[in-house]
Amino acid sequence: MRARQRLDEIYAIAQHRAGYSPEEDAAHELAARWMREAGLEISRDDAGNLFGRRGEARVWAGSHLDSVPTGGRFDGALGVVAALEAAERLPAAPLAVVAFRAEETGPMGSKTVTSFPDAYLEVHIEQGPVLARLGEPLGVVTAIAGQARGFRVFEGRADHAGTTPIDARADALVDAARFILHVRESAREGTVATVGAIEVEPNATNVVPAKVTVSVDARSADGDLLAALIEEIEFEVQWKSDPVPMSDAFAKVLPDAPRVVSGAGHDAMFIPNSSMLFVRSLNGGISHHPDELSSDEDIALAVDALTAALARLAS
């Protein structure tokens, strides 16, 4: 299918297309060529976001074309390619296909957008196993999770690892280990919490750990659940974002599709009146990895749904 061929073409430019790199530039050039071929008018804003417009476009559809170093074919690029397919199926509809810049590092492009459309639609690979577990090809995203990131510090005392009796130690890493389990146990239905980084001082094999700093990443699409989770874990919050509810544009055309939340951030967070559609991730939901995969059949269903949603909004 053409959408899949185009994903392969973008991937062939480079697996790693960092934001504002020559590789991302090349992907934008390629997308601009496809937009022109579809009869769309090309423009770029100050951030370098690429638009392919037809008429007084009040509805946008798209995603991003940058990728992480270990990226696969679908993250981001699928949303742009699907939007191109839908735009060609609606030759009279006033709409814009958009490719945002540098989503993986910020996002930098969508964050700067100030002239908003009535609606923004984004198709994205799920990047998780939920839809595959449900046996469903598509999921309507109800909200993008809010996040809290921070840390917790444990203070102990450095001592000789051979001569200090166990009951005479103040081992900061043992306290941190208990905390890491507590973080995991605090995450219940509707929330996730992760310790992804620890710093041990002095970090020597023969010294009792004196000080340990543990990172915490807590997320929920429900603001109350997120607040309760932060309170239960007890950590120093350095940065926090609120959940972002999505509009019902995809729900209107897919009334029976499962409702899911997005644990990851997306461009849609920064554009008002956004709606997102997830496409089932195969291979166990693996993403940011070359084995990332959605089937041609599932992509075709996503393009159908996007076309129907755009037709409603752009008419």
Ligand SMILES: [Zn+2]
């Ligand atoms: Zn993405």
